[in-house]
Amino acid sequence: MIFKFPPNCFFFSPSVSVLLLVPSSSLLLQIEDIVTLIQDEAEGVPIRTVKSFMTKIPSVVTGSDIVQWLMKNLAIEDPAEAMHIGSLIAAQGYFFPISDHVLSLKDDGTFYRFQAPYFWPSNCWEPENTDYAIYLCKRTMQNKTRLELADYEAENLARLQRAFARKWEFIYMQAEAQVKIDRKKDKTERKILDSQERAFWDVHRPVPGCVNTTEMDIRKCRRMKNPHRVKKSVYGVTEEGTQSQSPIHTPSHHCRKGTKEDVEKEIVFLNTQLDRHCMKMSKVADSLISYTEQFMEYDPFVTAMEPSNPWTSDDPSLWDLETSKEPSQQRVKKWGFSLDEALKDPAGQDLFLKFLESEFSSENLRFWLAVQDLKRMPQQDVAQRAQDIWTEFLAEGAPSSINLDSHSYERTSQNLKDPGRYSYEDAQDHIYKLMKSDSYARFLRSNIYQDLLMARKKGKSLTGKRLTGLMQSS
Amino acid sequence: MCDQTFVAVTFGPCESCGLASPLMNIYVKTDPLNYCSFCVEVMACKGLQRGETLTSLKNESESLKKKLEEERVKLNDVELHQVAEKIEVLGALSLKTRRVLKGHSNKVLCMDWCKDRRRIVSSSQDGKLIVWDAFTLNKEHGVSLPCTWVMACAYAPSGCAVACGGLDNKCSVIPLSLDSNENLAAKKKSVAMHTNYLSGCTFTNSDMQLLTSSGDGTCALWDVESGQLLQSFHGHTADVLSLDLAPSETGNTFVSGGSDKKSNVWDMRSGQNVQSFESHESDVNCVKYYPSGDAFASASDDSTCRFYDLRADREVAVYQKDSIIFGASTVDFSLSGRLLFAGYNDYTINVWDVLKGTRVSCLFGHENRISRVRVSPDGTALCSASWDNTLRIWA
Numbered sequence A: 001m002i003f004k005f006p007p008n009c010f011f012f013s014p015s016v017s018v019l020l021l022v023p024s025s026s027l028l029l030q031i032e033d034i035v036t037l038i039q040d041e042a043e044g045v046p047i048r049t050v051k052s053f054m055t056k057i058p059s060v061v062t063g064s065d066i067v068q069w070l071m072k073n074l075a076i077e078d079p080a081e082a083m084h085i086g087s088l089i090a091a092q093g094y095f096f097p098i099s100d101h102v103l104s105l106k107d108d109g110t111f112y113r114f115q116a117p118y119f120w121p122s123n124c125w126e127p128e129n130t131d132y133a134i135y136l137c138k139r140t141m142q143n144k145t146r147l148e149l150a151d152y153e154a155e156n157l158a159r160l161q162r163a164f165a166r167k168w169e170f171i172y173m174q175a176e177a178q179v180k181i182d183r184k185k186d187k188t189e190r191k192i193l194d195s196q197e198r199a200f201w202d203v204h205r206p207v208p209g210c211v212n213t214t215e216m217d218i219r220k221c222r223r224m225k226n227p228h229r230v231k232k233s234v235y236g237v238t239e240e241g242t243q244s245q246s247p248i249h250t251p252s253h254h255c256r257k258g259t260k261e262d263v264e265k266e267i268v269f270l271n272t273q274l275d276r277h278c279m280k281m282s283k284v285a286d287s288l289i290s291y292t293e294q295f296m297e298y299d300p301f302v303t304a305m306e307p308s309n310p311w312t313s314d315d316p317s318l319w320d321l322e323t324s325k326e327p328s329q330q331r332v333k334k335w336g337f338s339l340d341e342a343l344k345d346p347a348g349q350d351l352f353l354k355f356l357e358s359e360f361s362s363e364n365l366r367f368w369l370a371v372q373d374l375k376r377m378p379q380q381d382v383a384q385r386a387q388d389i390w391t392e393f394l395a396e397g398a399p400s401s402i403n404l405d406s407h408s409y410e411r412t413s414q415n416l417k418d419p420g421r422y423s424y425e426d427a428q429d430h431i432y433k434l435m436k437s438d439s440y441a442r443f444l445r446s447n448i449y450q451d452l453l454m455a456r457k458k459g460k461s462l463t464g465k466r467l468t469g470l471m472q473s474s
Numbered sequence B: 001m002c003d004q005t006f007v008a009v010t011f012g013p014c015e016s017c018g019l020a021s022p023l024m025n026i027y028v029k030t031d032p033l034n035y036c037s038f039c040v041e042v043m044a045c046k047g048l049q050r051g052e053t054l055t056s057l058k059n060e061s062e063s064l065k066k067k068l069e070e071e072r073v074k075l076n077d078v079e080l081h082q083v084a085e086k087i088e089v090l091g092a093l094s095l096k097t098r099r100v101l102k103g104h105s106n107k108v109l110c111m112d113w114c115k116d117r118r119r120i121v122s123s124s125q126d127g128k129l130i131v132w133d134a135f136t137l138n139k140e141h142g143v144s145l146p147c148t149w150v151m152a153c154a155y156a157p158s159g160c161a162v163a164c165g166g167l168d169n170k171c172s173v174i175p176l177s178l179d180s181n182e183n184l185a186a187k188k189k190s191v192a193m194h195t196n197y198l199s200g201c202t203f204t205n206s207d208m209q210l211l212t213s214s215g216d217g218t219c220a221l222w223d224v225e226s227g228q229l230l231q232s233f234h235g236h237t238a239d240v241l242s243l244d245l246a247p248s249e250t251g252n253t254f255v256s257g258g259s260d261k262k263s264n265v266w267d268m269r270s271g272q273n274v275q276s277f278e279s280h281e282s283d284v285n286c287v288k289y290y291p292s293g294d295a296f297a298s299a300s301d302d303s304t305c306r307f308y309d310l311r312a313d314r315e316v317a318v319y320q321k322d323s324i325i326f327g328a329s330t331v332d333f334s335l336s337g338r339l340l341f342a343g344y345n346d347y348t349i350n351v352w353d354v355l356k357g358t359r360v361s362c363l364f365g366h367e368n369r370i371s372r373v374r375v376s377p378d379g380t381a382l383c384s385a386s387w388d389n390t391l392r393i394w395a
Helices: A025-038 A063-073 A079-092 A129-141 A151-163 A165-183 A187-204 A260-275 A281-298 A317-323 A329-334 A339-344 A346-358 A363-375 A379-394 A406-415 A425-437 A439-445 A447-458 A464-473 B037-046 B054-074 B080-086
Strands: A048-052 A055-062 A095-097 A111-114 B010-013 B020-028 B031-036 B097-102 B108-113 B119-124 B128-133 B138-144 B152-155 B161-165 B170-175 B189-193 B198-203 B209-214 B218-223 B229-234 B240-245 B253-258 B263-267 B273-277 B284-289 B295-300 B305-309 B314-319 B328-333 B339-344 B349-353 B359-363 B370-375 B382-386 B390-394
Touching (some): A025 A063, A025 A079, A055 A063, A063 A079, A063 A111, A079 A095, A095 A187, A111 A187, A129 A165, A129 A187, A151 A165, A165 A187, A260 B054, A281 A329, A281 B314, A329 A346, A329 A447, A339 A425, A346 A363, A346 A439, A363 A379, A379 A406, A425 A439, A439 A447, B031 B037, B080 B314, B108 B382, B119 B152, B161 B198, B170 B209, B189 B218, B218 B240, B295 B339, B305 B339
Parallel strands (some): B108 B370, B152 B198, B240 B284, B284 B328
Antiparallel strands (some): A048 A055, A055 A111, B010 B020, B108 B119, B119 B128, B128 B138, B152 B161, B161 B170, B198 B209, B218 B229, B240 B253, B284 B295, B295 B328, B305 B314, B328 B339, B339 B349, B349 B359, B370 B382, B382 B390
């Protein structure tokens, strides 16, 4: 089942009077479009008065009607999905079951009613606890079984009575006034309005255990637009001295308006982009597809693992294998995809280094690794290390002298006057390209690599020991 | 020259110097100018340069944008999903919840995997950071932080420390001790300082540097040991909500996404914004590189996820559906880049076929918004963090 509410409750506390605002307005506009269309006489669901047991239930529609409509109009194939999104729209406060406080959509004959636009979340409601107290108080004054307080509501009322002990008389008076106003209304209208009012409170003071959809991501709060800077009361109650601005609605700091300098920078940026050489989409698509296809055999979500995925089988052998000294043939194969892949894997890096040592040309890789290290050092160690690298690899008579073209050499030696973590960028790039085009290609053809790559193919005759021996002796 | 008094019609940021002050509303030729009185004087003294008013600059910028769009469109000879028609359709994905991590008492806002592929660090609105062995469900460390809404957390590459931050505007590093009795909170060290909330943080291939993003509109690179600011990145015009480091061994770039609807690619060495993408219709909540580093995906409040290629310098796919109307908060790729996992504010995780553009699966289970999804380092599992106070492992 998709929607299960956990047994342990989130307790409503009257002291938490600042509930954060509704979600982003573009979402609400979209929902409102849907909700408007669904109530349309021609295109929407059949909303009607249902006769039941000596009484009439005005303005309702069944859950399954809503589910069917959502499936048709939002191109949903699975009724479960339609129920889920319907439940979310209900939880936001746009329609509700007439006989339940829990706002969810069921795919059956349960009756639902649509919320009045007055109560829509887009009106930026932030109802105060005094309003809620008035509402609960009013409910107790009306002698109707359908308006009896649920347990959690009775608890809430008790808490509010304690919290507002000193102004309870005021609240009581307001509740009485509301009851008087309500009595004047037509019976059918009252039924509808009462249910809509209850649904409003189900959104803003949800049943314990239900998600409070009025909670907002605090990162987005600052920029919420609330045209009503002053908190408004559902019952038109204005209290002495509480016409203050909501603490959330501090003057929103909008995007910085572009100054002349900003636009000048933008123009420079755009010109750089125009000069950029870009690839055609067809080439890009081919490149993305071939990369993904190459790695799909390594992707546990796409290809079954051998041994099994530890998370599904509860057996961590796969991990034990990977951390052992012997790389699998599949892993060794990956080193052949690109120099980047070989260097990314410590075992691949090791083997490549061994190969280069056998050719007496390991200084290039050792330089590249040293520069990678340099970039990862704490700031205070950088200058010294940069100097050390120069001494080891580039200075006159350096023990591990690398070959740089004169241009790079000049530039690098200039950089060393003020040594920093990026002093060797140019040189490192040059050396990387050299390794890629020259030594790496030979490495892939070498015995040391090929033996390891082919080894497992020859069957289970090779034990782990012998394989390690192969790696060590080559 | 004495100060002239004038009737100020508007008050606001000067179009020349940007400072808020009473503005003189004058016209140069037919272009309106709103400068503060000082800048008007400066301009008058310099003599009017070749119509370089804000309006004419804006016009130049607009025409360059149009030209750039035209140039890019020329290269758009085919759509990704069209070329992808030739590849086989994926088999049915049967992902189930394999673990549920319970322990936080409020919304889980962020999580990160350890390189050992089984440990996880998570942070929550309850002000707590928990380090779990997700395989055994064992809680290995718990740290109580002084602020609530810890929106970002990251595991150090060595596995010996974690970083975190949020409403405190800082990013702190906490070394993980083997002694379970030690009070880790006491060893917390502030590294990054921003002027607004910390939205994201990541270590850069070593425990020694930290990259952060903030609600103050900037990203920054810090030296962990000294707390020194190594580089700052300016360009976003609103909160930066997310960042991701390029995966390549030779990479020196990262991508960031912000409330200004833009995704920017930055060079870590120079602080320069090297590429920018703006096609979302609302806040970009999350950005993540495709495994090769040549492309990235983003999730937005406009309920879509989009795929951008850096070589083509444009958006190459949009992942959307009529039935998905809630914002997408987080994305991550599977190891090969074939699948995109996206978490939404409608409590679900949709799994997209990156190349074909279709939805492959929908994961239900969480009871509130998804704040973060992350694939494990060896690609064997997906972890999701939610406002329902739990984390789930899917495989």
